[in-house]
Amino acid sequence: MSAIVTSGLSKTYKSLGKAPVHSLRDLDLTVDENEVFGFLGRNGAGKTTTIKLLTGLIHPTAGRAQLFGVDTLLPDARRMVGYMPEQPYFYEYLTPKETIEFYGRLRGLTVAERQQAWEQISELLDLRDIADRRIRGFSKGMRQRVGFAVALVGDPPLLILDEPMSGLDPLGRRMIRELILKMRDRGKTIFFSSHVLSDVEEICARVGILVSGKLAACDRITALVGDVPKSVEVCATGLTAEFVAGLGDYVLAREERKEGGHRLVVENTEAANQLATEISRAGGMLLSLHPVQESLEDFFTRIQEGTQISLPEEAQPAALAAAEE
Amino acid sequence: MKRIVAVAENTFRESIRDKVLYVLLFFAACTILGSKILGWISIGQDIKIIKDICLASMSVFGALIAIFVGASLVYKEIDKKTLYTILAQPLHRYEFVLGKYLGLIAIIGVSLLVMTVISVGYLYVMGGYVTLVWFQAILLIFVKLVLVTGFAILLSAVVSPIMGAIIVFSLYVAGHATGVFKDLPPQFDGTVSKQVLETAYYIIPNLNTFNLQSEAANNVAVSGAYVSYAVVYGLAWTAMLLILACLAFEGRDV
Structure with missing residues (x-):
């Protein structure tokens, strides 16, 4: 079964007296189980909109999305997702331990399960030293760790991470990279958006590239950039x-x-x-x-600039049309 | 239900840190303790005046807590983006709204309890005493605040805190004046104003239903049937407002 399937997924924002904004248009996407999928695009391309649609935070204008066969509008779909927003915000007066406890309760975990979740997650993310400190005084990196920890509560099979490396120092980025790979090795599916193309190239099997709300390309990195030297x-x-x-x-x-x-x-x-x-x-x-070799960055730049690109057949046919826009 | 309790407990912890709560409680305590001043200028009626002011303080300051904390309850979660990780959990949106609501009701209940303890203690110090009607009056103040909080949370789900607070405050004032809407002087007969105000009479909850202030101040007994009616009236309005709040939040993009 596929972890994520979207068909014709679209989101248009309408506000009184203003032209409608088409944030996402006809997204057809499939992400397989146990895959690390990179979701790329410039600021405002529709990445966060897609992620919000997948996590049920916003409702689609058209089309639908399913997680492991369950419609994303149903709470059951969210049982299978661990989500980390771009800048994770939590209750500042809670400690990481209390935060994990709170989210464990929201996921319906028993006391024993919540305790076990804390033991496992705090060890994995090295949270024990800061277990009883209030989040209020945390640095960006520490908040990101708590954000990742919250995404792991309840051991969901799919992790959706919005710009997980954004604003982190090299060590922080490396930590997140290693965590993503560790989660993949544990059989999880990881769907994440990023601007850091070198990181994407290093850890992703497949990528999708959004241009102005449309999926311009979606395939294995090697298929997109080619293995023939440029x-x-x-x-x-x-x-x-x-x-x-x-x-x-x-x-x-x-x-x-x-x-x-x-x-x-x-x-x-x-x-x-x-x-x-x-x-x-x-x-x-x-x-x-x-x-x-052509790098993903070269390919990304070309597709953004709308220059002539030749994609293999299995890559999205919308590519050229989107690039032309 | 467990998820509602988790959200409610967290809202309670959050609201108890809200400075607005303490400022309002401080002013409520000052008003209660300062009621003796008005008692001095009303010869022989000081206990009655103290009782009256104590109940009025509970009603007004309780309503201000409901309005100012309640009107920002859901909006603040959207604004601070704490809502993203919460709504991405397997919970229904109505569970979130009800959890927030019950957390605030718990805060209001505790605030009312604190004000009750201060007023009863003060009354006994001043040589007064309270009877059953005093507690019936406080119960109905609580039911009124339950209703006003329901309205505040409905607005919190759809408009900004300032706009929400203004609307709820207007409703609070209008709700105490619904009798005026119905009994207009004859010169209003046949006017549009009369039709509008009569319509308002039927669509705005009559908050005077919950007012037993003068009965409590004068130790006049109130029947259990009336109190039960007022409780049912308040809870029915609250249920309707909560259903509307849940529906409004269900379709909202965050």
Whole structure:
């Protein structure tokens, strides 16, 4: 069974005297069980709207969403979700232990289950030292830990995390990354939105990219960015400026390196072979030669800019249309 | 039910930290203790005046707690975004609204109890005494506050706290004046004003139903049947307001 299924999910905000705002349009998305799914898009693209629809905080204008086959408008669907908002806000006068206790009661856990939940979660998130301190004085990182802890109360099979790494220092980001992977290893499905593309690339199997409320692409990262190198970078030393300037048009970029020698970029490995031969003939020394893969960031930038993109068939057909808008 | 109790307990803990509550309780205590001043200028009637002012303080300050704390109850959760993680739990929205409501009712009950203890103690110190009608009057003040809180929470689910407080306060004033709406002077006959005010008479709860102040001050017995009627009247209005609050919050995007 799929963890998340949405069909034609749309959300339009209407306010008196203003033009309607289409925050999300016809979202068809499926996230499988035990998958780490990254949900990307610029600010205002509709990520948080989607997450709020999935958690039942807002109601769809059209379409529907299901979590493990249960409509998101029903409380039973939320039994299967642990949710962490972008900036988790809790009652400031409660301690982390009291907060876990409170959410445990909302989930209908017994006293013994709540105690067990605290033991497990506090150990996992290293909350014991701050167990009895009021949240009021907590730093962003500490609040994020409490937010993650609340999402784990009741051991839900699906975690929905809205920008879990937002505003965190490198150590905090790393902690969240490791937690997500740990949860995946425990069989959970993780659906999270993020701006930090390097983190997404590192931990996600699949991603969906929203552009202006429409799903522009959705597939495995390797399928989106491709596994063929987009160019090959060659570094060499002992070359004269005349030789470098005289190289043919097959060299796409050429520059002097600060540390000495030259950096040359060619389109593919065949061109790199030809260049290596020429460097050798000219008495130069080849320092390095490595293929440059397209990163998720490159792909993300291209899709946002609406430049020509070629996607595999299984990626969303809405991609080009959305990019054109 | 357990989830409603969890939300109610938390609301109680939250409201008990609200400075507005203590400011209002302080002024209520000052008014009760200061009632002797008015007693001095009413020769031979001082106990009666103290009783009157004690009950009026409970009614007014209790209503101010209901209005100012109640009108921001749900809105504050949306504004502070604490609602996101709560509504993402497997609870019905009506459970949240009822939990918030019952938490505030508990606070109002405790506040009324504190004011009752202060007034009864003060009356005995001043040489007075209380009878059953005194406690019947306090019971009906509590029922009135239960109703006003219901209205406050309904507005809290749909409008901002300031707007909510203004509307509930207007209802509180109008609710005490519904008799005037019905018994208009003859010059109003056939006017639109008469029709509007008569309509208002039927759609605004008559808060004077809960007013046993003069009976309590004069130790005039009130029948149990009347008190029961007033309790049922208040609870019926409250039930309707809570149903409306739950329905209003059910469809709201947060």
